[in-house]
Amino acid sequence: MTLNTLPKVPSSRRERPAKPALTRAGIVDAALTILAEEGLGRVTMRRIATALDTGAASLYVYVRNTEDLHAQVLDALLGGVELPPEDGPWRERLADVLTSYMAVLFQHPAMARMSMSTHPSGANYLGLLEGILGLLREGGIPDTDAAWGVDLLLSFATVTAVEHGHEDPLEADADDLSALAKQLSAVDAGAFPHIARLGADLLSGTGEQRFQWGLDVLITGILHTDRTFFQEI
Amino acid sequence: MTLNTLPKVPSSRRERPAKPALTRAGIVDAALTILAEEGLGRVTMRRIATALDTGAASLYVYVRNTEDLHAQVLDALLGGVELPPEDGPWRERLADVLTSYMAVLFQHPAMARMSMSTHPSGANYLGLLEGILGLLREGGIPDTDAAWGVDLLLSFATVTAVEHGHEDPLEADADDLSALAKQLSAVDAGAFPHIARLGADLLSGTGEQRFQWGLDVLITGILHTDRTFFQEI
DNA sequence: ACCTGAACACCGTTCAAGT
């Protein structure tokens, strides 16, 4: 057989192209496909290896560990965030970019959860950071406040995605919410008067309304809070 | 032997008390011990079963699944949160109770992460909610704003614990932070001018300073943002 | 009703051995 002596090129273009060469990008690609089709719970070393027709151990040449892999997947997802357009009121554009970021994570709450533990640092994340900092500057927010404020804004968008996003698009979290509503309405009015008084109001509004309100609270708060005071404590 | 005919009490006070009767509370207790000694990563059905000298399957009589178990553990931890005292300025007391809540979760970031996905509803969590609602009312914040605001405040405290807490008290996250600082300082000033300009300022301040600033931003924002506007959109 | 052992269907990571 001459197969062994053939130059290396053909190996990547056989009649059965099932086995492309392993690369870091290829692994992340396979991970994204599995994420979309089976959810983050299945984005495991073993599952990806199976998709790439190899063994889990082989992936460790290109990926340090599962955390590293997930971080790559996250940054790829962040490529879908719409960065702020050139014109329009800065506050609206800021809300838009944060809403877009939240919407991307909303589809993958488990990914959002992860992004809070491992601080993202990929190119797409940096682009997002840059865009928000630009808008805050445009809004006249002092650099010192913007430096801390961007963190606050991104964290809020992330936590919203984690809390209200649904991993499995099939089963809505309606059950979850009505169970919570039931518990709140069954609360002992003697022991928890404020909870009893507010009742269903604690869960009122759509997720969208609450998110927009939260963004407004944050931006207003940032505009009215002087950071220099806190650094001198 | 008469053992079988003895009343049920003695079984819990043998000479080798290694095997206490299984109860939901006992399981949560064992889980808390393991959490304190080995971290949340080891708070598994199998590990707890081993501690209680039984098999994992036996726990399912008292605990629906791992999520249920972790929710119980979380509420037990929340018993350590210091509720607001009776007197003092409401804003300070509000900051105090949220700081106490954050500090408890800070010791167990993985637990905090979980609490964002599964909304807590234990007695201790309700007590915390109640306390905060009382302070917001004291501060003259309208019920409609307080209902949404309490969520914002608790989420902020939770996300702070997740982002800055350390699971393993031994290895500080100093490495993690300096790695991030390195990446930020190496950023391409042409592509990311704002990030480059702010530089180290993005990571400035202690966690405590940033948390207190964030609380102030939120409270100020809540005081200045009218929720009714958002519900009419 | 409660408890158990065994089984099923998975994980991440390492490592010696091959090419």
Added chain:
DNA sequence: ACCTGAACACCGTTCAAGT
């Protein structure tokens, strides 16, 4: 240098069988 199979040390959950 890259890839592999096998192994190690784990998981959650179910279920038939016992008491």
